[in-house]
Structures are given as C-alpha cells and as structure tokens.
Amino acid sequence: MPFTSPAIYFRTITTTSVITADPSNLPAAQILQFDSDNNIVELVDNTYQNNVSIDPATNPDGSKKTFLQDNGRLEDIVIVSGKILNTDSAFIIKLKSFSRKLQIEATFHKFGVFGLAYPVTDSFSLDPTDEVGYFIDKLQLTTAGQKKNFVSFILTLKTGGILF
Numbered sequence: 001m002p003f004t005s006p007a008i009y010f011r012t013i014t015t016t017s018v019i020t021a022d023p024s025n026l027p028a029a030q031i032l033q034f035d036s037d038n039n040i041v042e043l044v045d046n047t048y049q050n051n052v053s054i055d056p057a058t059n060p061d062g063s064k065k066t067f068l069q070d071n072g073r074l075e076d077i078v079i080v081s082g083k084i085l086n087t088d089s090a091f092i093i094k095l096k097s098f099s100r101k102l103q104i105e106a107t108f109h110k111f112g113v114f115g116l117a118y119p120v121t122d123s124f125s126l127d128p129t130d131e132v133g134y135f136i137d138k139l140q141l142t143t144a145g146q147k148k149n150f151v152s153f154i155l156t157l158k159t160g161g162i163l164f
Contacts, residue, residue, distance in 0.1 A: 002022060002024045003023070003024050003033070003117035003119055004035075004119055005033055005034055005035040005119065006033070006034040006041040006044075006080070006116075006117065006118050006119070006120070007023075007024075007031055007032060007033040007034065007035075007116075007117040008031075008032045008080070008098065008114060008115070008116055008117075008155070009023050009026055009030050009031040009032065009114070009115050009117070010030050010098065010101065010113045010114050010115070010128075011023075011026070011030070011109060011113055011115065011127075011128050012030070012105070012109075012113070013105055013107055013108050013109075015027070015030065016108055016109075016129075016130075017127055017128070017129055023115055023117060023127055024117070032091070032094055032095060032098060034082065037085075038084065038085035038088045038091070039082070039083075039084045039085065039088060039091050040082045040083050040084075041080055041081070041082040041118075042081055042082040042083065043079070043080070043081045043082065044078065044079070044080050044116075044118055044120075044124050045078070045079040045081075046076070046077070046078050046079075046123075046124060047075070047076075047077045047078075047079070048073070048075070048076045048077075049073070049075050049076075050070070050072075050073065051070075051071040051072055051073060052068055052069065052070050052071065053068070053069045053071060054066055054067075054068055055067045055068075055069070073163065075158065076158065076159040076163060077137070077156060077157065077158055077159075078116065078124060078126075078134065078156075078157040078158075078159070079154060079155070079156055079157075080116070080154075080155045080157065081152070081153060081154045081155070082152070082153060083150040083151065083152050083153070084150065084151045084153060085149065085150060085151075086143065086148055086149055086150055086151055092141065092151060095139065095141075095153065095155075096139065096141075098114070098136065098139075099136045099138075099139035099155070101113075103135035103136060104133075104135060104160070108130050109128050109129075109130070109133050110130065110133075110160075110161070111128070111131070111132055111133045111135075111159075111160030111161030111162075112128055112132075112133025112134045112135035112158075112159070112160045112161070113128055113133060113135070114128060114133060114134040114135060114136060114157060115127045115128045115133070115134060116134060116157065126159070129161075131161050131162045132159065132160070132161035132162055132163065133159075133160055133161060134157040134158065134159060134160075135157070135158055135160060136155065136156070136157060137156045137157065137158045138154075138155075138156040139153065139154070139155050139156075140153065140154040140155075140156075141153050142154075
C-alpha cells in the first residue's frame, strides 16, 4: 500500500478493491490518515485467540483424559491507539463518524468495510475484500489531566471473514 503513514479507511460498493485498487486513491472522506504531529498512532496491537474447547473426562478405570476440539478462531482483534490534538475537532469528528457508520455491506464487504494501512509493518495492514475485512467494534476517546492538549484514542478493530 502506498500510504506513508498509518491510515484507517473504508470501502464502499463503488470503491471496492476491484474498482479502486490503491486505497490511497479513495475519496478523502473515506480516509483518516495519521500524518502529522497533531494525530499520532502510538500503538498497534494484534491479538488472535483460538477457540479450542477442553473437555476433561474420567475413564471407567479411573484414568483421566482430556479431549480437545478445535472450533476455529475465537477472535482476531487489532487495537490502534494514539493521540489527537484537542483542537483538531474535525479529525475527532471524522473518527467518531467512522465508528458510527454501517460496518458491513450485504453485497460485497460482508465481513467489514474498514481497512488499515500501517506502513511500519505490513503484517498489520488489511484491505477489505469480499472475503475479509475489519469492522470497528469500539472507539474510546479520553482526555485527562490539567493540560488537556491531547485526546487519547483506542480503536478496536475486529476481523471478519477468511483469514489467510
């Protein structure tokens, strides 16, 4: 992805990866780029958890055995956190609007409309397709302390669809 700084973006049925291959060419209203000292991504954390059930049983002879069943993925979460200059209200409003928009489409982006560009390491980047995507599960905005120059944010993205 040609993004040079972290970005969160969403796709629509008219801007699928088939139509607009490069997500940095999406309309400005669909991209939130963290590209200045006023809005900074400080942490990207990916947590994956398997859904393995553990069922212990006692055999008639008194021995114990544990049965395992792999039920696939329990969750795949990406947490993006950082800070936004308190006076950058347009950026904060745009981030809020992203979290409140429809997170999936019935026709193409069935698993999430959001993508993440993280040029520091592509392993966190994901461009939504008809098989996989991110959706915003939670947005947390916080300001604290005497000097409230920055608003801290924690954005929780969950993965839907087929993982590769």
